[in-house]
Amino acid sequence: MAIIWLIMLCASLGLMIFTDPAAAVNSMITGAHGAVELSLNLMALYAFWLGFFSLIERLGLSRGLERLLRPVISRLFPSCDAETRKFITMNVSANLLGLGNAATPMAISAINRMDTGDKKASTDMIMLTVISATSLQILPTTVIGMRATAGSANPADFLFPSLIATILSTFIGIVGVKLCAKIFDRPRKNRKAEISTAAPLGNVAATQKPRRTRVKRDRAQKQKRKAVKA
């Protein structure tokens, strides 16, 4: 973010020196004023929604949500232990309710528990990151509030398209991670299996591997060869 901020500011200042140097200071001060106004508006919105969410929390709805999510989480994160899964479940349910600030510490704890000292992220770590990063929020509270502030006739009228977008993006994210895991993680395992079958006392289990992955890998290799030729 720091770099983008620097580029934006330098590019616009550099441009304004040639076009309109007087506008430079004015625009920046206008921006600062806008920030004060926007944060006051945001404070009103945050207070309103956080008040409402604390009622939801007191009702124990987030605990109910966690119970509902548990089977889904254990399917998506097959190689995690129970304690890590608990953190992941809490993270996902907080994200669903739009409590991003509560969700982040849970995710950090979950990632730290999955950490094996390896520099490369494991598939489960990537899955957790992608699920959070594709947004899970059911009720985009900030947007609804800001539209109401801007005088919209019906501030919630984008909810269905937004819900479709967020469900679709999370779904594509999950499928994408599973697919990438197959493409990038499996060949290494298969290579090991091949070596063991080539050895005289080869591992019998290797022959029981499903053939589909091998076909897929062959196809990928063919494509690679084609790419090299081209």
Add this chain to the structure above:
Amino acid sequence: MSAYIIPVLFLIVLAASFIRRREPYGGFIDGAKQAVDLTINVFPYLLAIMVAVEAFRVSGASAMLANALEPVLKSVGLPKELAELMFLRPVSGAGSLAILDGIYTNYGADSYVGRCASVIYGSSETIFYISTIYFSQSHVKRLRYAIPVALVATLTGCIVGCYMLRFF
């Protein structure tokens, strides 16, 4: 239809808290209190980015960026006014919030651009920020395919969501 969702949700939650004796009034006050701290934490980031965003717009650099990206955005059915939002959304929450506010004041919250921006902001997350902060305390340095997958998924979701806007 969508106008009913929030009032009905409020009514259910309020009635349930009253019936289960969870003191709805006190609970609301407790929650609202957190907003002050939250706003103070967000404010410096918001100010820094809004100074840059305003300068970016007044200098004409923003219009250049939008014009340069117009053919790309048009090919997926998005208005060119959303170029800045699409760029900043994965990087900075405060920055995209400032852009969203600007879109509402310039084009109106109920215009197609405003509604499109609402879908994009409401259905996406700060991908780069999340992936940095989640791994901040671990040994992991290489996130491999995490960010590309998240970006492609979010972009597809946004395009479909904006397309759906025409039917709602």
